[in-house]
Amino acid sequence: MAEKSPLIVALDFAVRSELDSLVAKLDPSLCRLKVGKELFTLFGPEVVRDLQRRGFEVFLDLKFHDIPNTTAAAVAAAADLGVWMVNVHASGGRKMMSAAKAALAPFGKDAPLLIAVTVLTSMQSNELGSIGVNDDAVSQVGRLAKLTADSGLDGVVCSAQEVSILRDQIPDNFLLVTPGIRPEGSALGDQQRVATPSEAISMGSDYLVIGRPITRCADPLAMLKQINASLGY
């Protein structure tokens, strides 16, 4: 078992005071934090620096998806910011992902982990045809995970439902980061391919991304501690 909790709390907030009030209750020994598109668009890199000053490792979840030159520059900018993890969309292709990985070479051991999003956890297999994918989610995730590994990245974002199948297809140290985590009794919201924290860990997820079930519950700290305890942390 890893020494530190595998939980990454997704900070999806529009109101700065609500963010600050939650973060003040958390502790870097309990979780890492994820800054996504909403928070970064509203508050910019300073919000990342603020979380880092408080001792948190930050996953910058901006899911870059652009031509190789632009994506590589964006990933290098994230590395300059000192984030722990950053991501791109695997559907940007091999050239884009390889360029992003190459852009991290100058950062050496200080480079962030670079992972790629496969199929969003808000999508079901039956929606993939509408975006030109004539396969189910498991097959498409497997295809994009292999492409990501071949492009030299550190791992993928997928749902916990694909993890046990993926483990047979990818290198041992390839990271599987799984959102769509819902503790028993939590509302699914827009998530479709879901698992409980214990299911995700027992299937082999390395990191669990959890937002609303923690951030929108009456006592976020108690919920975070309860999930950690259920996983043995």
Ligand SMILES: O=c1ccn([C@@H]2O[C@H](COP(=O)(O)O)[C@@H](O)[C@H]2O)c(=O)[nH]1
């Ligand atoms: O496939 C994906 C990729 C990213 N996410 C992000 O994870 C969190 C999940 O938040 P919840 O409130 O627990 O649903 C959110 O920030 C997404 O942008 C994802 O859900 N699925």
